[in-house]
Amino acid sequence: MKRDEAMALFRDGANCAQAVMCPFAKECGLDFEKAMMLASSFGGGMGRLREVCGAVSGMLMVIGLTEGYSDLTCKAEKDQHYALVQALAATFKDKTGSLICRELLGLPPGADEPVSDARTEAYYESRPCTEIVGLAAQILEEHFRSKKGNGS
Numbered sequence: 001m002k003r004d005e006a007m008a009l010f011r012d013g014a015n016c017a018q019a020v021m022c023p024f025a026k027e028c029g030l031d032f033e034k035a036m037m038l039a040s041s042f043g044g045g046m047g048r049l050r051e052v053c054g055a056v057s058g059m060l061m062v063i064g065l066t067e068g069y070s071d072l073t074c075k076a077e078k079d080q081h082y083a084l085v086q087a088l089a090a091t092f093k094d095k096t097g098s099l100i101c102r103e104l105l106g107l108p109p110g111a112d113e114p115v116s117d118a119r120t121e122a123y124y125e126s127r128p129c130t131e132i133v134g135l136a137a138q139i140l141e142e143h144f145r146s147k148k149g150n151g152s
Contacts, residue, residue, distance in 0.1 A: 006137035007130050013119055015043020019133045020058030024140060028065035045101025049112050053101045055129075055136035056092055060085055062140055091139050096132060104128060 002023040010019035017039040021028075025035035041047055042057040063084060069077035093099050102111065105127055117123055124130055 001138075002141050003134045003138040007134040010130050010133045011124065015040065015116075016054035016129055016133050017042035017058035017061070018054075020055050020136045020140070021061050023137060024062045024066075027144075028062055030065070044116070048114055048116065050100070050102035050105070050107055052099055053092075053096075053104055053132065053136075055133045056089060056099050058133075059088060059092070059136040059140055063088060063143075066144075088139055088143065092136060095135055096128075104132060 005023040006019045009022055010016060014022065014036070018036050021039040022032055022035045025032050028035065030038065039054075039058050039061060042061075043054040045051040045053055046057065064081075067081065067084060069081050071077055089099055096104060098104050101107075102109070
């Protein structure tokens with residue numbers, strides 16, 4: 001399952017966006033290294049700015065690459081895609097309470113140091129990130145499964 005793969009990647013040191021994006025690299029038409037690089041700036045709520053959760057960013061990068069639009073003249077495609085993005089984000093928020101990294105971690109404003117924390121057992125035990133990464137990957141898996149079931 002992609003959920004398990006995402007959680008394992010996070011525990012191996014990938015940032016949250018990478019951990020969600022990379023299990024879906026093949027579906028996105030990317031190799032693992034390119035997927036890692038694409039998602040590398042989005043960890044920690046975008047470069048540890050603690051804004052939109054990197055797991056959400058990873059989830060939405062996958063959706064953009066698999067179901068995004070490229071016809072700049074087709075408003076309907078754009079609107080349909082944004083509706084999908086909002087639905088996936090709402091599913092995530094319903095289960096976590098927020099889309100914002102700082103809020104998910106219970107951090108005060110200004111907790112945005114660019115230096116990453118050491119990945120120790122205490123690190124993993126003190127934050128919900130591993131489960132959050134798994135949730136984002138699971139939401140994607142369920143979306144793709146339901147789409148396949150509908151013959152889409």
